[in-house]
Every structure is written in C-alpha cells, then in structure tokens.
Amino acid sequence: MHHNLLNKSFYMETKFTEQESLAVINEMIARARNNVQKGAANNMIYNGYAVAFVAVLNFILLQLLPEDALNWSFSVWWLMLPSAFIDYCIKKKLNRSAIVRTQIDGILTQLWRGFSISVVIFLVLIFGVSYAFGHWRYCLLITPVMMLMVAIAEFVMAKICNYKPFFWGAVCFWAGILLCLFSYCILKRGDLHFLILAVCMIIGFVIPGYQLNSLAKKAHV
Amino acid sequence: MFKDLDPLLHSQLRLAIMSLLISVEEADFVYLKEETGATSGNLSVQIDKLNEAGYIEVAKTFRGKMPRTICKITDKGVKAFDTYVRDLKTYFRS
Numbered sequence: 001m002h003h004n005l006l007n008k009s010f011y012m013e014t015k016f017t018e019q020e021s022l023a024v025i026n027e028m029i030a031r032a033r034n035n036v037q038k039g040a041a042n043n044m045i046y047n048g049y050a051v052a053f054v055a056v057l058n059f060i061l062l063q064l065l066p067e068d069a070l071n072w073s074f075s076v077w078w079l080m081l082p083s084a085f086i087d088y089c090i091k092k093k094l095n096r097s098a099i100v101r102t103q104i105d106g107i108l109t110q111l112w113r114g115f116s117i118s119v120v121i122f123l124v125l126i127f128g129v130s131y132a133f134g135h136w137r138y139c140l141l142i143t144p145v146m147m148l149m150v151a152i153a154e155f156v157m158a159k160i161c162n163y164k165p166f167f168w169g170a171v172c173f174w175a176g177i178l179l180c181l182f183s184y185c186i187l188k189r190g191d192l193h194f195l196i197l198a199v200c201m202i203i204g205f206v207i208p209g210y211q212l213n214s215l216a217k218k219a220h221v
Numbered sequence: 222m223f224k225d226l227d228p229l230l231h232s233q234l235r236l237a238i239m240s241l242l243i244s245v246e247e248a249d250f251v252y253l254k255e256e257t258g259a260t261s262g263n264l265s266v267q268i269d270k271l272n273e274a275g276y277i278e279v280a281k282t283f284r285g286k287m288p289r290t291i292c293k294i295t296d297k298g299v300k301a302f303d304t305y306v307r308d309l310k311t312y313f314r315s
Contacts, residue, residue, distance in 0.1 A: 016233055018312040021226075024233060025240045025306065031256050032244030096284060099249035106246065 036216040037098055041209035042090050048206035050083045052198040059194040074139075104160055111160075115153050119146065143193040144180045147173045147200060154204065165208035172204030224308040227301055229274050234259050234267045239302050242277060242294040250290035268292060276301055 054076050061073035098105075122145060130138045151173035158166035176196050183192040230236050237257045242248060254264055268290075271277045276298035280291045294302070 016231060018226075018309055020233070021231065021236060021309060022313075024236050028237050028240030028256065029244050032241050035245075035256075099252040099255075100245050101247050102245045 032100075032102065034219070035100060035102065036212065036219060037094070037100075038216050039094060039097075039213060040216050041212040042094060043087055044209035045206050045213070046090055047083075047087055048201045048209060050080070050087075052201040052206070054079050054083075055194040055198040055201070059191055059198075062191045062194070107160055108157065111153055111156060115149055118149055122146075122149075137190075140184060140190055140193070143197050144177045147176050147180070147197065150205070151177075154208075163208075163212065165211050169204035169208045173200050176200035176204070224311050226308050227305050229270065229276070230301060230305045232267070234263060235271055236305075238264075238267060238271060238292075239276065239294065239298065242292060243299065243302050247291050247293040250292065253292065271298070274301075 057076045058073055061076065062070060065073055123142070126138055126142055126145075130136050151170040154166045154173065155170035158164065158170065176199070179196045180193045183189045183196065230239060234257060237259075238253055241253060241256055250261075250264070250268070253259075253268075254261060257264065259267075268277070268279060272279045274297075275295060278293045278295055280293070282289045282291060
C-alpha cells in the first residue's frame with residue numbers, strides 16, 4: 001500500500017518542509033529495505049522438494065534392495081547434479097526479471113555460494129577419510145553435518161532479511177540433527193536420517209519459502 | 222546556524238529517488254516508478270536532472286526486446302545525500 005506521501009500531487013513543486021523531507025527519506029529507505037521480489041524463494045522451494053524427494057527415494061531403496069546391493073541406493077544422490085542445473089536456471093530467470101538489486105541480494109548470493117563450496121569440500125573430506133580408513137560408517141555424518149550447514153545459513157539469513165520463519169527453519173534443522181543422533185545411538189538405525197532430512201527440508205525450507213513468496217505477492221499487489 | 226539545503230535534493234521526487242537508490246545497489250526505472258508512485262514523465266525528468274548533476278548513473282540496456290533503464294547512485298551522489306541529511310539535522314537540533 002502506498003503511503004500518503006506517495007501520490008502524484010505530492011510531487012508537484014509545492015513548498016517542501018524539513019519534516020516532510022525527513023519523512024520522505026525514512027519512508028523510501030524503509031520501502032527499499034522491505035523489498036522482496038516476487039518468487040524470491042522459488043530456489044529455496046525447489047531445492048527443498050528436490051532434496052526431500054531424493055532422501056525419501058534413498059530411504060525406500062534401502063528397504064527394498066537386497067543387502068548386498070544396499071550401497072547402490074546412495075547413487076540416487078547423483079540426481080542432485082541435474083537438479084543443480086535446474087536450480088541455476090530458476091535463479092537466472094529470477095535475476096532477469098529483477099527490477100532492483102539490493103546489497104542483501106549480493107550477501108545472500110555469497111552466503112549460498114559459500115555453502116555450496118563447503119558442501120563439496122566436506123563430501124571430498126568425508127569420502128577421503130572413509131576410503132583411507134576403510135570405514136564407511138563415517139558417511140552417517142553426512143546428513144547431520146549438511147543439516148548443520150543449512151541451519152547456520154538459514155540462521156544468518158533470518159537476521160539479514162529480518163524474517164522470523166527462517167529462524168524457525170534453522171531451529172527445525174538443529175532439532176533434526178538431535179533426532180539423527182537419537183536414531184543412530186538409541187534406535188541403532190542407519191536409514192531413518194533420510195526421512196528426518198526430508199521432513200526438515202519440507203518444514204524448515206519449503207514452508208518458509210512459500211511464506212516468503214506469499215509475502216512478496218501481497219507486497220506487489 | 223541553519224545550513225542551506227542542496228536545492229537539487231530538496232525536491233520531493235528527487236529526494237525520494239536518491240533515498241531509494243542509496244538503499245540498493247541498482248534499480249530499474251520500473252522499480253522507482255512503483256515505489257515513488259510518480260508518473261513516468263515526471264520521474265524521467267527528475268532522473269535526467271540527477272544524472273546531469275552526476276549524482277546517479279543511468280544505463281540503458283535491453284531485456285529481450287524491451288528497453289530497460291538502470292539507475293545507480295554515484296560516490297558524488299552518496300556524498301551529496303550525506304551532506305543533505307547532515308544539514309537537515311541542524312534544523313531539528315535547533
């Protein structure tokens with residue numbers, strides 16, 4: 001909704017007081033700060049669904065495949081490569097339609113770029129260590145550590161964007177990590193963490209994404 | 222002591238444009254029009270004035286076949302805006 005300062009007659013060359021001047025500055029800075037592009041969270045929603053889908057698929061394969069073929073179930077994660085390309089296309093389309101670029105956009109791009117680099121380095125590290133020690137159980141750490149990285153990124157995003165649902169998203173991932181610990185140590189199950197990951201991606205990633213998109217839609221009506 | 226406010230910035234629409242641009246990296250003409258609620262003609266005239274003063278940079282590009290006007294505040298614009306706000310404060314202190 002436009003402030004009453006922002007009507008056409010206001011811009012006629014009338015007498016402009018210092019108070020009005022200050023009001024214009026405050027109003028415009030606040031509007032720029034609260035700007036959220038339509039469909040801003042499309043990437044978030046897509047990645048949330050993609051990871052949740054692959055995690056559930058991995059869980060199902062672990063139940064269906066014979067014991068000597070269980071390791072093949074993890075190959076479903078290669079699907080994340082074409083998925084990263086789709087993610088890139090969504091981002092590119094969004095950037096093309098953007099009518100404003102804020103400093104926050106730049107910071108968030110860097111944050112998720114840093115996250116992607118960290119994920120790749122972490123995967124190289126964990127597979128390297130597992131191979132070197134011949135102990136593939138270290139791979140059980142992949143899901144909780146990934147969730148930890150998502151939680152940190154979302155926690156930072158909540159502060160930068162001043163958007164509470166991202167904070168609750170981060171809390172959801174932290175809780176998910178504790179559930180993973182419970183499933184490993186108490187239930188002695190090495191497959192449930194995929195279901196925990198899928199649920200966290202939907203509750204902690206997809207839902208805040210939809211909320212943000214709905215907020216942006218309302219702001220641009 | 223009251224300081225004279227920069228006449229180029231002491232105008233409703235020009236000040237609104239500068240306040241928006243100081244808060245973002247760059248903005249499209251469409252965004253400025255949406256946020257200020259000004260008419261295209263008026264906005265265009267005021268953008269030209271700010272551009273001529275060197276307060277903002279204006280780049281004309283294309284998105285597909287559609288022309289685009291991208292505005293960005295310059296260092297000179299940031300300094301002028303900063304000075305304007307400081308001068309404005311002197312009115313409120315007294």
